[in-house]
Amino acid sequence: MEVENRKYITVEELKLHNNPGDLWIAIQGKAYNVTDWAEDHPGGGTPLLNMAGQDVTDAFIAYHPGTAWQYLDKFFTGYYVKDFKVSDVSKDYRKMYSEFLKMGLFEKKGHWALYNMVSIAFMLWVVVYGVVRSESTLVHLGCGFVLGMLWIQAAYMGHDSGHYLVMKSRFWNNVAQILAGNCVTGISIAWWKWTHNAHHIACNSLDYDPDLQHIPVFAVSTRFFNSLTSVFYGRELTFDAVARFLIGYQHFTYYPVMIFGRINLFIQTFLLLFSTRPVPNRFMNILGILVFWTWFPLLVSCLPNWGERVMFVLVAFAVTALQHIQFTLNHFSGDTYVGPPMGNDWFEKQTAGTIDISCSSWMDWLFGGLQFQLEHHLFPRLPRCQLRKVSPIIQELCRKHCLPYRSLSFWDANVSTIRTLRTAAFQARDLTNPVPKNLVWEALNTHG
Incomplete structure (x- = not known):
């Protein structure tokens, strides 16, 4: 009986809701109005706007943990998409x-994240020690090489924490992002x-x-x-x-x-x-950049x-x-x-x-x-x-x-x-x- 009382829209009708002031998406056949959520979306509003008016199930399950499903109900429009395949x-x-x-x-x-952080810390120590304590030009150039490798590994750490793959909590992932990205590499x-x-x-x-x-x-x-x-x-x-x-x-x-x-x-x-x-977090990003452009x-x-x-x-x-x-x-x-x-x-x-x-x-x-x-x-x-x-x-x-x-x-x-x-x-x-x-x-x- 509940199925009979459902309200439906077509795929073509869903496509009409495809602009910043009227932004709908569908996930597993259910239509959601995310117009007001776009600015607060952790991944930014651009991905939502790029796929507005479509069924985005594959992208949703790729980028969101299972806990994200519980937040969808508050965006549900009450409509189901009847002809999507x-x-x-x-x-x-x-x-x-x-x-x-x-x-x-x-x-x-x-344990790769731990190994990566240890390698970054070790390379940073090598660079600082070599620059400060050695008078050899070759040692200094070697330190430049190690610094480049350090930046590469820190960028990977920033990338992985940006995908929330490093720490178990969002807060500590955000900390890792700022430290590895802004503070160490100078890239926001x-x-x-x-x-x-x-x-x-x-x-x-x-x-x-x-x-x-x-x-x-x-x-x-x-x-x-x-x-x-x-x-x-x-x-x-x-x-x-x-x-x-x-x-x-x-x-x-x-x-x-x-x-x-x-x-x-x-x-x-x-x-x-x-x-x-x-x-998002403009102040923390600027502060992290200032750390880089200091050290x-x-x-x-x-x-x-x-x-x-x-x-x-x-x-x-x-x-x-x-x-x-x-x-x-x-x-x-x-x-x-x-x-x-x-x-x-x-x-x-x-x-x-x-x-x-x-x-x-x-x-x-x-x-x-x-x-x-x-x-x-x-x-x-x-x-x-x-x-x-x-x-x-x-x-x-x-x-x-x-x-x-x-x-x-x-x-x-x-x-x-x-x-x-x-x-x-x-x-x-x-x-x-x-x-x-x-x-x-x-x-x-x-x-x-």
């Missing part, structure tokens, strides 16, 4: 999630959450995924040449003469740019924290001369380039698309846009578990120590549904990425695709 892929994905849940994989964090965890959550939801969407939007320096697809509008940033990604020139040689500039990629992250951090947009300049100032100081910083930046390269290898040569993420092909989009890096288990520490990029995208709440274990199971599911599972060696992933950049670069140089020219471009290209 669950694909065979989604059915198998949800079954796999349930099996992992029964196995307790989401709770078995292992608020900025990371803002961009990273959008990236996960809209993996490899050219206009929704900020991790692909690097105009005018890089373009992984010729569709950027039409000056796409970034939904994430709310502005046009203009393909002008400057962009054409830079992108035309991006396969040569890729590695040098990665060396200085950290500078861009520092700039993005300041732009967000001192902007007018809402920033790091003091450490550099302990070096005996400006030559060593510059080399020290450059070596540290060059080492962190390994991490920036890894992140781009995971997605730059993956399949791309234009438009918002869709709830009914969420699994398929993750497999299409993601590339794993194959390596031996002893290298897991270096890659931070993110060499299993697809596994992480499908199960972002899964501790990194479980990713290698579930990889064969996910491979089998991909084979069953004829979906790509790409796992390349670090070398092959670099080759694939450079090939993607080179292809786009040659097409950017094509003068039959007119954009306003500048003198530099014409001098280099008019006469071959």
Whole structure:
């Protein structure tokens, strides 16, 4: 009798509730009004808005613990979606999630977080001791190398705590985020959450995924040449003469740019924290950044001369380039698309846009578990120590549904990425695709 009295809406009617002032989503066929919740959503309002007016069951179970279900009732509209269909892929994905849940994989964090924190503390001691107590230039350069490795591992710690994978309570995870992200690396965890959550939801969407939007320096697809509008940033990604020139040689500039990629992250951090947009825990984020910009300049100032100081910083930046390269290898040569993420092909989009890096288990520490990029995208709440274990199971599911599972060696992933950049670069140089020219471009290209 209760079923007969239910109120229903269609999938098309649900799609109409897709803007910030009228934001509905559906989970397992029940419609929820999250308009007023979007600003308070721990993952930010962007993921909700990107998938507004859709059934988001797969994404919901991927990013939320079982305790989150109890909070849904207060958003229930009283409506059920009567004509939504669950694909065979989604059915198998949800079954796999349930099996992992029964196995307790989401709770078995292992001791990797402890090992990581100990290694970070040890490297910090080595760097400080070497800089302060040694007068050797080689030792100082070695300390720069260790500092780069420290920043890489701290970034992994910030990433994992940002996904609430390190500590058991939200409070202590937030503490770990600020310490590892803001205080140690100088990169705001608020900025990371803002961009990273959008990236996960809209993996490899050219206009929704900020991790692909690097105009005018890089373009992984010729569709950027039409000056796409970034939904994430709310502005046009203009393909002008400057962009054409830079992108035309991006396969040569890729590695040098990665060396200085950290500078861009520092700039993005300041732009967000001192902007007018809402920033969760703004004060704590700013305080953490101040901690970084206190200890790091003091450490550099302990070096005996400006030559060593510059080399020290450059070596540290060059080492962190390994991490920036890894992140781009995971997605730059993956399949791309234009438009918002869709709830009914969420699994398929993750497999299409993601590339794993194959390596031996002893290298897991270096890659931070993110060499299993697809596994992480499908199960972002899964501790990194479980990713290698579930990889064969996910491979089998991909084979069953004829979906790509790409796992390349670090070398092959670099080759694939450079090939993607080179292809786009040659097409950017094509003068039959007119954009306003500048003198530099014409001098280099008019006469071959």
